[in-house]
Each structure stands twice: as C-alpha cells, then as structure tokens.
Amino acid sequence: xxxxxxxxxxxxxxxxxxxxxxxxxxxxxxxxxxxxxxxxxxxxxxxxxxxxxxxxxxxxxxxxxxxxxxxxxxxxxxxxxxxxxxxxxxxxxxxxxxxxxxxxxxxxxxxxxxxxxxxxxxxxxxxxxxxxxxxxxxxxxxxxxxxxxxxxxxxxxxxxxxxxxxxxxxxxxxxxxxxxxxxxxxxxxxxxxxxxxxxxxxxxxxxxxxxxxxxxxxxxxxxxxxxxxxxxxxxxxxxxxxxxxxxxxxxxxxxxxxxxxxxxxxxxxxxxxxxxxxxxxxxxxxxxxxxxxxxxxxxxxxxxxxxxxxxxxxxxxxxxxxxxxxxxxxxxxxxxxxxxxxxxxxxxxxxxxxxxxxxxxxxxxxxxxxxxxxxxxxxxxxxxxxxxxxxxxxxxxxxxxxxxxxxxxxxxxxxxxxxxxxxxxxxxxxxxxxxxxxxxxxxxxxxxxxxxxxxxxxxxxxxxxxxxxxxxxxxxxxxxxxxxxxxxxxxxxxxxxxxxxxxxxxxxxxxxxxxxxxxxxxxxxxxxxxxxxxxxxxxxxxxxxxxxxxxxxxxxxxxxxxxxxxxxxxxxxxxx
Amino acid sequence: xxxxxxxxxxxxxxxxxxxxxxxxxxxxxxxxxxxxxxxxxxxxxxxxxxxxxxxxxxxxxxxxxxxxxxxxxxxxxxxxxxxxxxxx
Numbered sequence: 001x002x003x004x005x006x007x008x009x010x011x012x013x014x015x016x017x018x019x020x021x022x023x024x025x026x027x028x029x030x031x032x033x034x035x036x037x038x039x040x041x042x043x044x045x046x047x048x049x050x051x052x053x054x055x056x057x058x059x060x061x062x063x064x065x066x067x068x069x070x071x072x073x074x075x076x077x078x079x080x081x082x083x084x085x086x087x088x089x090x091x092x093x094x095x096x097x098x099x100x101x102x103x104x105x106x107x108x109x110x111x112x113x114x115x116x117x118x119x120x121x122x123x124x125x126x127x128x129x130x131x132x133x134x135x136x137x138x139x140x141x142x143x144x145x146x147x148x149x150x151x152x153x154x155x156x157x158x159x160x161x162x163x164x165x166x167x168x169x170x171x172x173x174x175x176x177x178x179x180x181x182x183x184x185x186x187x188x189x190x191x192x193x194x195x196x197x198x199x200x201x202x203x204x205x206x207x208x209x210x211x212x213x214x215x216x217x218x219x220x221x222x223x224x225x226x227x228x229x230x231x232x233x234x235x236x237x238x239x240x241x242x243x244x245x246x247x248x249x250x251x252x253x254x255x256x257x258x259x260x261x262x263x264x265x266x267x268x269x270x271x272x273x274x275x276x277x278x279x280x281x282x283x284x285x286x287x288x289x290x291x292x293x294x295x296x297x298x299x300x301x302x303x304x305x306x307x308x309x310x311x312x313x314x315x316x317x318x319x320x321x322x323x324x325x326x327x328x329x330x331x332x333x334x335x336x337x338x339x340x341x342x343x344x345x346x347x348x349x350x351x352x353x354x355x356x357x358x359x360x361x362x363x364x365x366x367x368x369x370x371x372x373x374x375x376x377x378x379x380x381x382x383x384x385x386x387x388x389x390x391x392x393x394x395x396x397x398x399x400x401x402x403x404x405x406x407x408x409x410x411x412x413x414x415x416x417x418x419x420x421x422x423x424x425x426x427x428x429x430x431x432x433x434x435x436x437x438x439x440x441x442x443x444x445x446x447x448x449x450x451x452x453x454x455x456x457x458x459x460x461x462x463x464x465x466x467x468x469x470x471x472x473x474x475x476x477x478x479x480x481x482x483x484x485x486x487x488x489x490x491x492x493x494x495x496x497x498x499x500x501x502x503x504x505x506x507x508x509x510x511x512x513x514x515x516x517x518x519x520x521x522x523x524x525x526x527x528x529x530x531x532x533x534x535x536x537x538x539x540x541x542x543x544x545x546x547x548x549x550x551x552x553x554x555x556x557x558x559x560x561x562x563x564x565x566x567x568x569x570x571x572x573x574x575x576x
Numbered sequence: 577x578x579x580x581x582x583x584x585x586x587x588x589x590x591x592x593x594x595x596x597x598x599x600x601x602x603x604x605x606x607x608x609x610x611x612x613x614x615x616x617x618x619x620x621x622x623x624x625x626x627x628x629x630x631x632x633x634x635x636x637x638x639x640x641x642x643x644x645x646x647x648x649x650x651x652x653x654x655x656x657x658x659x660x661x662x663x664x
Contacts (some may be wrong), residue, residue, distance in 0.1 A: 121630075305587055
C-alpha cells in the first residue's frame with residue numbers, strides 16, 4: 001500500500017484506474033543527421049501528416065463548435081504552407097541539423113519574434129506557432145499526444161496540474177476523480193471538480209506522476225489522500241464508501257428542489273454561480289433558487305472589439321427569461337489583469353491582481369460600463385435583476401459606480417425603452433479594505449456579496465494560481481472568517497443582507513460556520529447545491545453560533561476544518 | 577514593377593481570417609508578391625511574414641508584384657481589401 005497526502009480539494013471518494021496525463025516532453029534527442037535531402041523529406045512528411053490532423057480537427061470543430069471556432073485551424077494550416085518558413089527550414093538543414101532540430105530551431109525563433117512584437121493582438125499569434133511547433137515535434141519524435149477528449153473507460157485523472165485548455169474538451173462522463181501534483185484548494189482543477197461533484201486531491205507533489213498508468217488507485221477527497229497498491233480489504237472498504245457517498249448524493253439530489261430550512265426554521269437562500277448563458281438551466285435543475293453570480297466576462301474575453309449594448313442585451317435576455325421571477329445577480333465586467341480582453345489594449349502589468357482591472361477599468365471607461373449597465377437594465381425588465389460591482393475598494397468608487405447606474409437609467413428613460421426600475425444594487429466584498437469599511441459602504445447599497453476567493457488571496461497575500469503558495473489560500477483561515485464576521489455584522493446593523501459567491505459558500509466545512517456567522521445567501525457552483533441544501537437542513541442557526549465563535553479563535557485553516565468535521569460527526573451521532 | 581497602395585479598413589487589420597484570405601489569395605498567383613509597411617518589406621505569400629508586419633485597422637500598405645500575372649494579382653488583392661474581406 002502506498003499513500004500520498006495532498007490537499008482535500010473536492011469531497012467524495014473514487015476508486016478506479018489511473019490515467020496519467022503527463023506533460024509533453026518535447027526535448028530533442030541527439031541523433032546523427034542524415035543528408036539534408038533525407039531530413040527534408042522527413043520534414044515534408046511531418047508537415048503533410050500535420051495537415052491531415054488539422055483538416056480532421058477543423059471539420060470536427062466546425063460541426064461541434066461552429067465556423068468561428070474552426071477558423072483557428074485555418075491559420076494553423078497556413079503555417080504549414082508558408083514559403084518563408086520552408087526556406088528557413090532548408091537553410092537550417094543545410095547546416096547539418098536533423099529534421100526535428102531544424103523544426104525546433106526555426107519555430108522557436110518565430111515564436112520569440114512574435115512574443116517581442118509590441119502590438120498585443122499580433123503578439124498573441126505566437127500561440128498558433130507554438131501549437132503547430134508541438135504538433136510537428138510530436139509527429140517527428142513519434143510522441144502520442146494525450147487527450148482527455150476521448151477516454152476509453154472510466155478513469156481517475158492524474159496530472160501535474162490541469163489548465164482550462166486541458167479540460168475544455170474533457171470527456172466528463174468518463175472521469176471519476178482528479179489527483180494533481182500542483183495546485184491548492186482554489187486551483188482550476190479544484191473548482192472544476194467541485195462543480196462536477198467529483199472528488200479531487202491537489203498539491204500531492206510530483207511523486208503522484210510516478211504512479212503506474214492504468215493501475216488501480218483510490219482518491220479520498222474528504223481526507224486529501226491518494227492510495228495506490230491497496231490490498232483487497234482496503235479496496236473493498238473504499239468501494240463501499242464510494243457507493244455510500246454516491247447513494248447519499250442521489251438522495252440529496254432528490255431533495256434539491258425543497259427549500260433549505262434549518263432545524264430552527266430559518267430559510268436560507270441557496271443560489272448558483274454561472275458564467276455562460278445556458279448554465280442557468282442546469283442550475284435550476286440542481287435546485288438553485290436564483291443566480292447569485294452571473295459572471296459577464298464571457299462576452300468580453302478574447303474580443304477584439306467591445307460588444308455593443310444590443311449584443312449584450314440579446315445575450316443576457318434568455319437567462320432572465322429562463323429564471324422568470326427568481327433573482328439574478330449580474331456582476332459587471334471583471335476583466336483586466338489576469339483576464340485579458342484584447343479590445344482594451346492594456347499594457348502588461350507586473351502585478352495584475354493588484355492592477356487595473358474590474359470596476360477600476362469600468363470607472364475609467366464609463367461609456368463601456370454604462371453600455372453594460374443599460375443592456376442589463378433592459379434585459380432585467382419584468383424580472384428580478386440585481387447588479388453588483390467587482391473589486392470595489394473605496395466609498396468613492398462605490399458612489400461613482402452608483403452614479404453610472406443612475407445615468408444609465410436616465411439614458412434609457414430618454415430613449416423611451418423599457419427597463420427594470422426597482423433594481424437592488426450591491427457590491428462585492430473581496431478586497432480587505434472593503435471589508436474593513438463595510439460599515440461605510442453599507443448605507444450606499446442594498447446588499448453585499450462576499451467574493452471569498454479574492455478576499456482570501458488578498459488577505460493572505462498569496463496568489464491562488466501559484467502552486468508554491470496555494471496551500472495558504474484556504475478560505476477557512478480565521479483571518480478571512482473574522483473579516484466575514486465583521487462584514488455580516490456591519491451589514492445587518494445597516495439592515496442590508498449579505499451573500500457569498502466564492503468557492504467557500506459551497507464548501508461543506510465552511511457552511512456551518514457561515515450559517516453561525518449569520519450569512520443570508522449562499523451562491524455556489526450548481527453541482528454543490530444538493531449537498532449544501534441537505535447539510536443546511538440538518539443544522540440549526542442557534543447550534544452553529546457557538547461553532548462559529550470557536551472557529552474564529554482557531555490558529556489556522558486546518559484546525560478550523562478539523563473543528564468543523566469533529567463537530568459534524570458529533571452532531572450526526574446525536575441525531576442517530 | 578507594378579505596385580498599389582492599400583488601406584486596410586476592417587476592424588482587426590491583417591489578422592485572423594483576413595490574414596488567411598490575403599495570403600491565400602497571394603499564393604494563388606505565380607508572380608512574386610511583396611508587401612511593404614513602414615519601411616519593412618515581406619513576402620506576401622508567407623503567412624508568418626504578413627502577420628509579423630502587424631498591419632492594424634487603417635494602416636496603409638504597399639503591395640508590389642512581378643511576374644506573368646502581376647496585374648491580375650494586384651487587382652485581386654485590392655478587390656479583397658476593398659470588400660473588407662467579406663466582413664460587414
């Protein structure tokens with residue numbers, strides 16, 4: 001038996017076969033070159049094989065994702081029939097390089113020349129050349145590029161770390177769980193796993209990649225361990241637990257449409273975070289009572305021209321129509337920094353998380369923000385629209401943002417268009433300064449929504465995307481809990497409500513503490529909703545108050561988690 | 577050698593789909609075709625080199641052609657640009 005310890009990133013247990021998703025090793029092996037014409041034939045062979053792959057990918061993409069997505073492969077095909085590149089390759093081969101070394105040298109040179117371009121739009125094209133570069137090297141070096149898109153059997157994915165580009169085409173139906181060497185509780189893999197309701201253990205160290213491919217492994221997302229080479233008894237034991245947790249999950253799903261009322265009769269609002277039109281349908285099916293966070297970045301990222309008011313209106317409207325009278329909280333544009341949008345033409349920043357992003361951009365470009373506000377106000381007509389602003393740090397910003405809402409209303413009224421009149425306007429609380437002046441912000445707004453992911457990384461000064469410090473970014477740290485406690489107090493003193501829309505809101509360890517602190521609304525990924533509602537129904541607000549006080553006094557996040565888990569076990573024993 | 581001045585009007589410049597169309601069109605002629613912007617001259621049949629010119633919206637480029645179908649090539653390229661690469 002071999003046991004690896006990592007971070008319990010997403011709860012649940014899975015037993016299955018390991019699928020080692022290894023990073024590509026494209027280093028060029030030493031090989032004595034043949035004559036230049038022979039090496040040239042190798043290059044040509046690789047180019048024509050790559051062309052065949054791209055034709056294939058293009059037709060699949062056109063069918064599955066549409067012409068716009070497919071067009072990217074046209075650019076890649078053009079790279080394969082570029083006379084200048086051909087000349088450079090031939091020149092390289094004349095110096096006695098092997099085919100693979102020549103491709104590597106020429107493409108690296110092109111990639112770095114694009115990376116040096118001043119114009120960000122053209123600089124980005126380096127990615128196309130990098131893609132073709134690795135495609136050609138895979139062919140020349142006979143490396144089978146792994147893909148998560150077509151899995152033959154159910155697997156547990158074992159990877160260094162997973163990026164959105166790895167998981168976008170993942171064959172979700174065949175994935176049972178995740179183990180990653182890097183990453184923390186807030187990494188892409190962790191969030192994805194929780195959204196899919198699958199167990200995940202992250203931050204296991206590079207040793208996890210040495211597990212044998214196709215070997216039987218166990219992922220225990222409750223305890224944060226991965227077990228390989230388990231004996232028969234252990235394997236059976238875990239399989240029973242995995243089945244029991246699947247049964248519990250199925251029972252929670254049956255009950256998901258009932259409201260989340262605590263044992264002492266308080267009804268808590270449980271709503272969903274969504275990031276794309278259409279996701280509201282899944283959210284409703286999972287038992288969401290509204291949308292607590294509609295991320296609007298999908299309309300803006302990767303765009304070379306900002307979307308206009310009508311385009312935005314058309315994109316938002318179906319979401320409101322599906323939701324009927326249930327509340328939808330739209331967060332205004334949260335781009336910049338790590339979420340680039342080419343049309344903004346922003347220079348690179350040394351410190352994007354502390355840079356020009358979110359409402360800071362919106363206030364500096366009020367026409368752009370007002371365009372979005374008008375589109376939202378129009379789409380929310382006859383529905384329950386709520387608006388909130390991301391990354392507010394000061395009262396002045398809040399006032400300026402509210403001023404733009406007023407201007408947008410006036411502009412629509414002047415144009416005689418119907419728009420939502422009674423709209424609650426709130427702010428995200430995700431910067432420590434906003435939490436600390438929440439008493440000053442509260443009189444200006446109708447609600448707060450605590451963005452626990454950013455609040456955690458700013459409070460602990462740890463980038464959640466940086467594997468070296470990811471372990472620090474656990475939202476259950478008492479420093480974060482104390483800020484949450486303070487914000488809820490100030491909000492309730494000002495008679496406004498407080499929600500939370502970060503990962504923490506769906507974290508089963510956090511929910512009892514947040515309930516005890518008095519949180520009014522929990523917004524989470526749709527897959528977390530059934531279990532969260534089931535848990536809330538087993539809790540009482542009075543009973544969790546004492547737990548919350550103890551949590552605030554703990555020395556760190558791990559001890560808060562231990563405290564809550566022991567408390568829950570004791571509760572469940574009492575209930576039996 | 578015949579040459580023409582072209583102003584690229586479409587929103588993204590010679591990038592993405594327009595760059596593909598421009599280079600594909602150039603490649604369909606036998607003549608040697610060169611594109612010039614700001615003192616830099618490149619082979620208009622090379623996708624890499626056309627992209628590296630970084631031609632933005634409203635930039636002006638000079639296109640030169642030499643060979644049996646030089647005039648036809650220039651006419652085709654200027655029509656493509658005038659039609660905004662088929663974009664609205």
